[in-house]
Amino acid sequence: MRRKQLPKTRKWVVKIGSTLLTRNGAGLDRKSLQPWIEQMAALRREGLELVLVSSGAVAEGMSRMGWRQRPKTLHELQAAAAIGQMGLIRAYEACFSRRGFHTAQVLLTRDDLADRVRYLNARSTLRTLLSLGVIPVVNENDTVATDELRFGDNDTLAALVANLIEADLLVLLTDQLGLFDRDPRLYPQAKLIAERRIDDPLLDAVAGSSTTGLGTGGMVTKVRAARLAARSGTATIIAAGQEERVIERIRRGEPVGTLLLPVQEPQAARKQWLAGHLAVRGRLKLDAGAVEALRTRGTSLLAVGVTGVEGDFHRGDVVACLDPQGREIARGLINYDAQETAKIRGQPSAKFAEILGYLDDVELIHRDNLVLL
Numbered sequence: 001m002r003r004k005q006l007p008k009t010r011k012w013v014v015k016i017g018s019t020l021l022t023r024n025g026a027g028l029d030r031k032s033l034q035p036w037i038e039q040m041a042a043l044r045r046e047g048l049e050l051v052l053v054s055s056g057a058v059a060e061g062m063s064r065m066g067w068r069q070r071p072k073t074l075h076e077l078q079a080a081a082a083i084g085q086m087g088l089i090r091a092y093e094a095c096f097s098r099r100g101f102h103t104a105q106v107l108l109t110r111d112d113l114a115d116r117v118r119y120l121n122a123r124s125t126l127r128t129l130l131s132l133g134v135i136p137v138v139n140e141n142d143t144v145a146t147d148e149l150r151f152g153d154n155d156t157l158a159a160l161v162a163n164l165i166e167a168d169l170l171v172l173l174t175d176q177l178g179l180f181d182r183d184p185r186l187y188p189q190a191k192l193i194a195e196r197r198i199d200d201p202l203l204d205a206v207a208g209s210s211t212t213g214l215g216t217g218g219m220v221t222k223v224r225a226a227r228l229a230a231r232s233g234t235a236t237i238i239a240a241g242q243e244e245r246v247i248e249r250i251r252r253g254e255p256v257g258t259l260l261l262p263v264q265e266p267q268a269a270r271k272q273w274l275a276g277h278l279a280v281r282g283r284l285k286l287d288a289g290a291v292e293a294l295r296t297r298g299t300s301l302l303a304v305g306v307t308g309v310e311g312d313f314h315r316g317d318v319v320a321c322l323d324p325q326g327r328e329i330a331r332g333l334i335n336y337d338a339q340e341t342a343k344i345r346g347q348p349s350a351k352f353a354e355i356l357g358y359l360d361d362v363e364l365i366h367r368d369n370l371v372l373l
Contacts, residue, residue, distance in 0.1 A: 009168035011049040011130075013234075014040060015158035018055035019175045020241040027063025028056055028084075030091050036173070037092070039247035040135070041099040048251075049130040051165060053138045053158040054092070060084030085139070092137050102134045107141035113160050117316040120333060123164050124361070130165070155221045159228035159236075166368060170229045171250060172222050173241035178258035179219055181206055195259045198230045203260070223260070230262035280331060282311025282319040282338055284345075284364070291323045294330055294372065300363035301332070301370060303352075306345040313338050319365070332370035335361040 016036060022028055043050055058077060061084030062070065071077050089105050096103045106126065112118040129136045140157055155172055162170045181202070182190040196203060203223050219238075226236035239246055239257025249256050286294075290305025301321060313319055314337045321330040334341065341364065343355050349362040 009048065011165060011167045012043065012169045012171060013051045013053060013158050013162045013165070013167045013229075014171045014173065014247065015053040015154055016055065016173045016241060017154070017175065018059055020173060021054065021056035022059035022063075028060040028087055028091060033091060033095055035245070036241070036247060037095040037099065039245065039251075041096065041101055042248065043251060044101060044133070044135065046251075049165075051126065051130070051136045051138060051161055051167070052092070053154055053161055054088060055139070055154045057081045057084035057088050057139055060087045088139070089137060096135055102132075104129050104134050104136050106136045106138045108138060108157065108161075109141045110160075112141075113164065117314065119164070120316045120335065126161075126165050155225035156228065159225035159234075162229040162234040163232040166232050167229070167234050170226070170234050170236040171247065172225065172236065172238045173246065174222070174238060175240065175242070176219070176238075177240045177243075178238050178256075179203070179206060179223070179260075193258050194255055195261065197263060198227055198236075198260050199263050226260040230260070230264075233262045233264055235262055236260045280320045281317035282309070282313035282334070283322055283328075284309060284319055284341070285322050285326075286324070286329075288324055291329060294321070294370070298367060300367040301330075301365040302349065302362075303341070303344045303364050304346060304348050306341070306364065309338060309342045309345055311338060315360075321365075321370075328373055330370055330372045332365035334365055335363060 014036075020029075020032065040050055040052065058070070058080045061080030061082070062068075064083050064087065065080065067080070071080055085105075085107075089103070093103050106122075106129075108122060112122055126136055138157065138161055140154065158170060158172065161167070177192055179193045180190040181193055184190040193202070193206070206219070222236075222238050226238070229236050237250055237257050237259050239250065243249070243256060246256060284301070284306050285308030286301075287305050287307050290301065293299045293305065294301065307324075311319070313334060315335060317334055318331055319334045320328045321332070323329050336344070340356055344352055344364075347355060349359070352362070353359045
């Protein structure tokens, strides 16, 4: 049996929870890693791009230090995470390397994704790693995060990474079979929810209360993460990591766990976010050829088609794109600041390094970060 609505996917974010990875907090369970890594390696061989979001650093650090109780102070948690990251990344590197794949460690904080410049830098790094066939292993940068900057859980981090790379599917592997219509610990007749749209009110009912749902079992954060991921059109599957060949079965479209579908298609969702949630910081005047390319061919905006630059903007700011008559036809996230853009306007990307002394991006605005109005 196949899932009828599972979207065609080419880019996944897979998150593995700490309970699965650390024998319920007793230190990294390297033996348990093997089946998941084997299945993820198989996905990469198929050509699917994959980002792994992994918990477990604090628990591994505690195990290495011989601590039996989880630290309560922030600086002790940060120290445990710093110690544990060494073992966590070494384990992933060794396992993927034996299967012919390189890995890369990427540590993020909420501030990295809230700041537009850092957002673009993180996005560019992840896109480059994926294009090189590398498997990024992402975790929160616990060693520098403060209470205000912490994601609070890696479900949220995984959802924000899905937004960052415009993933097609977010897979949250947990110690539960999925989302139930009632708490199965209290109601033996509870039924697994196989599939729902992310705006279905039932999700609030089953995940919002510890008596009628799974509020104390971690499902609140998973539903919240699924809704965050849906902002960029990403579908989410919540499934049990202990299920045999779970990742492989999800890939085949088998009805494993709970599938939560976004309301909008990926591009529509992302374009809506760009159009409605960010203020314009500058304006670019385009020639007729650039306007035609954006409108009819869906291309990125290149500097060669820009005739004028207005405003004091920075890399990652939103700028408006104007046609020769001064009408706004598009807006998007700019890859260069105002001074740099003024220097390279009207020039082909091959001359950027000569003019600026470096080359960050060949496009002024990548088409994934551009919305037509």
